[in-house]
Structures are given as structure tokens and as C-alpha cells.
Amino acid sequence: MDYPKPRIPTFPILSLQSFAVPQGEHVPSILDFPLVKFVTSGRVAIALALQQMKIGKDDKVLLPAYHCAAMVEPIIWVGATPVFYKIHPDTSVDLEDVRSRLDSSTKLILVAHYFGFPQDMAKIRNFCDEHRIFLLEDCAHSFFGEFEGRPLGSFGDYAVASSMKFFPIYEGGCLVSSRHDLASLMLTSAGAGFELKAMLNVLEKGFEYGRLPFLQRLIHGPLRLKNFIWDTLKERILKEKSTLGPGASEGGFGFEAKWVSKRSALISTYLIRKVSKKRIAENRRQNYVKFLQTLTGLPGCYFLFPDLPKGVFPYVFPLVVDDPEKRFRALKNAGIPVIRFGEFLWEGMEATTCKTSVDLSRRVLQFPCHQELSQQEMAWMISEIRTVLLS
Numbered sequence: 001m002d003y004p005k006p007r008i009p010t011f012p013i014l015s016l017q018s019f020a021v022p023q024g025e026h027v028p029s030i031l032d033f034p035l036v037k038f039v040t041s042g043r044v045a046i047a048l049a050l051q052q053m054k055i056g057k058d059d060k061v062l063l064p065a066y067h068c069a070a071m072v073e074p075i076i077w078v079g080a081t082p083v084f085y086k087i088h089p090d091t092s093v094d095l096e097d098v099r100s101r102l103d104s105s106t107k108l109i110l111v112a113h114y115f116g117f118p119q120d121m122a123k124i125r126n127f128c129d130e131h132r133i134f135l136l137e138d139c140a141h142s143f144f145g146e147f148e149g150r151p152l153g154s155f156g157d158y159a160v161a162s163s164m165k166f167f168p169i170y171e172g173g174c175l176v177s178s179r180h181d182l183a184s185l186m187l188t189s190a191g192a193g194f195e196l197k198a199m200l201n202v203l204e205k206g207f208e209y210g211r212l213p214f215l216q217r218l219i220h221g222p223l224r225l226k227n228f229i230w231d232t233l234k235e236r237i238l239k240e241k242s243t244l245g246p247g248a249s250e251g252g253f254g255f256e257a258k259w260v261s262k263r264s265a266l267i268s269t270y271l272i273r274k275v276s277k278k279r280i281a282e283n284r285r286q287n288y289v290k291f292l293q294t295l296t297g298l299p300g301c302y303f304l305f306p307d308l309p310k311g312v313f314p315y316v317f318p319l320v321v322d323d324p325e326k327r328f329r330a331l332k333n334a335g336i337p338v339i340r341f342g343e344f345l346w347e348g349m350e351a352t353t354c355k356t357s358v359d360l361s362r363r364v365l366q367f368p369c370h371q372e373l374s375q376q377e378m379a380w381m382i383s384e385i386r387t388v389l390l391s
């Protein structure tokens with residue numbers, strides 16, 4: 001289905017305000033680990049974690065029935081067998097169901113903090129210790145956050161995150177471990193072409209939504225030569241999809257083995273260090289609360305997470321709707337960057353594995369609440385959502 005281009009950015013894009021530092025406390029995140037391995041995507045980080053745990057042929061990996069392909073592909077790639085477990089309607093792990101699926105070849109359970117809201121990690125960690133299986137914490141939706149005073153990612157044997165879902169960058173994922181040594185894991189550069197592409201993409205995305213006006217004027221300015229160089233670069237580098245970049249979260253590409261050993265681009269790690277984490281944390285919470293306040297009482301929908309506890313820094317705002325296909329289409333056609341996590345569940349999974357997951361994958365619509373949305377953009381989005389849900 002061809003929808004119009006979103007009228008506001010789906011993911012964070014660079015602006016000058018990205019660097020503004022508001023007052024406030026330290027924000028717990030995956031960056032709190034003494035050693036963070038910066039790779040090109042979250043899925044690559046999962047593959048590396050599996051390799052570190054020596055998981056392969058004849059091994060089973062438990063993962064939630066509510067998932068995206070990026071969580072399954074690395075498991076298939078190392079030759080292991082994915083086994084899907086049930087979740088509850090509030091997205092918490094159904095540990096009884098997990099228990100019933102354990103056998104002697106089960107090596108690992110993968111647990112995701114959906115939309116940034118933490119699972120009960122104390123309970124899950126105990127469960128894994130009791131059954132002597134590894135725990136992989138998927139923090140793709142929870143780059144920032146804590147559970148019982150500890151940063152998310154610190155409960156698993158390994159944890160992964162998806163940097164581009166939270167930072168204004170083109171590619172990036174993280175791998176950390178609070179229990180195992182990652183110092184010997186060596187990564188190599190993906191080359192100058194990739195570095196350039198990662199850089200151009202950050203700027204181009206900013207330009208696309210009018211975020212870097214001075215720079216844009218400078219580059220597209222009166223100098224024809226500059227203009228020519230910029231356009232040529234863009235043609236040559238940004239259009240070359242398959243060879244020069246992982247294009248993960250947004251691109252919907254599959255899993256490519258060649259990215260597994262590659263370092264994230266310099267511009268991405270630079271921006272992760274430099275942009276304000278407090279602003280990311282604060283703005284995301286504020287936008288989330290705005291959704292709660294303005295969408296309350298609408299017919300045919302409910303909030304998946306009606307509260308925003310301290311220490312939660314949401315990835316998106318999830319809304320559960322009736323008649324999801326019709327609502328989804330209407331919102332997309334209005335230019336709203338709505339997404340559906342798990343819209344395409346793994347084909348090998350029986351639909352009967354977990355009715356709740358199938359239901360959530362259809363009915364939970366997610367709206368961006370990222371730090372780079374302006375007040376006007378939020379107001380516009382909310383008004384469009386209200387119109388669609390009231391129609």
C-alpha cells in the first residue's frame with residue numbers, strides 16, 4: 001500500500017536544539033555501562049550476543065510471540081530454533097507459559113521492554129538463574145530507563161539497544177553485558193563510503209523537515225558548485241541502498257551477515273555522546289503525557305500504558321484501537337507517522353501460540369513522542385488522531 005510521506009518525522013532528526021542541555025538528574029541508560037559496543041543496528045547486536053553465548057545449531061531460543069522480524073532473523077542466522085512464548089495483555093512475560101516450553105536444549109530467553117515500559121526483571125532474572133538459562137534483554141524500545149533503581153540492560157546476561165530509535169542518527173545499535181567480558185569482541189570499520197553516507201543522511205533528514213535551516217542555506221546557497229557537489233553526493237551515496245548501509249529500523253531490510261562485525265559510524269557515536277540525554281528523556285515524557293491528557297475519553301480505544309511511572313522514557317505512545325485496519329489506513333493517509341510493532345509476525349509462528357500477541361500486533365497503533373517533535377507538530381498530530389477516532 002502506498003501512503004503519503006509522513007508530514008512529521010517518525011524518528012528523531014537532528015536540530016540545533018538537540019544539543020541544548022536542560023537542568024535535571026542523570027538519565028539511566030544503556031550508556032551507563034563501562035563498556036558499550038556500538039554496532040550498526042539492534043539486530044546485529046542480537047546476533048553478536050548469540051555468538052558470545054555460543055548459541056547455534058540444536059539450541060532453542062525463547063522469544064515473545066509479540067515480536068518483529070529483526071528479533072528472529074539473528075536466531076535463524078546462528079542456526080538456532082526460535083520458540084515463541086506468550087505474553088499477557090499488558091505485554092508482561094507469561095512466565096508460566098515460558099516454563100512449559102523449556103527443555104534441555106533451551107539456552108536463552110529474550111525479553112523486551114515494550115515501548116519503554118520495563119518488565120519485572122527481578123522475577124525474570126531469578127527464573128533464568130533457577131533454570132540455568134541465559135537472559136537477553138532487548139532494550140530496542142528502552143535505550144533509557146530503570147527498574148528498581150538499576151538501569152535497564154543490567155539484568156540480562158547481555159542487552160541490546162537500537163540507537164537510531166532514540167537519537168537523530170541514521171544507523172546504530174548497542175551491545176552491553178553486566179555479567180560477561182566484551183573486551184575481546186573486535187569490530188571493524190565499514191569504510192569511508194559508509195561513514196559519508198551516515199553523515200549525509202543525518203543532514204538530509206534534518207533538511208527534509210526543515211530542522212537545520214542555516215546549514216541548508218549554506219549548502220544549497222548561492223554557490224552553484226556546492227549545490228552541484230551536494231546533489232551529486234546524494235545521488236551517488238544515498239541512493240545506493242544495498243551496498244552502503246544497514247538502513248535498519250526504518251528501511252525494513254532483512255538481516256545481512258556482513259554488518260555483524262562492523263562498528264557504528266563515527267558521526268553516530270559522536271552524536272550519541274554529544275546530544276542532550278536529559279532533553280531526550282524530558283521531551284519524550286512530556287509528549288507522552290500530552291497524549292494521555294488529550295486523547296482521554298475517545299471512543300473505540302484505550303491506553304496500553306495509562307500511567308507513566310518515574311524512570312520510564314517511552315519510545316512511542318501505544319494506543320489500542322478497535323477496527324485497527326481502517327484507523328491505521330486513515331491515519332497513514334493523513335500523513336501521521338503511525339507504526340505497528342509486530343505488524344508482520346514471523347511466518348513460522350502458529351497464530352494459536354498467543355492470541356494476545358496477534359491481537360496486539362493488529363490493534364496497537366504507535367505514535368511518535370520523540371524529543372524532536374515541536375509543540376505544533378504534536379498539536380497537529382493529536383488533532384488528526386482525534387478526528388480519525390471520532391469519525
Ligand SMILES: *Cc1c(COP(=O)(O)O)cnc(C)c1O
Nearest residue numbers: 041042043070112140162248249
Ligand atoms: C527495532 C527492534 C529491534 C531491532 O533493532 P534495529 O536497530 O532495527 O535492528 C529489536 N527488538 C525490538 C523490540 C525492536 O523494536
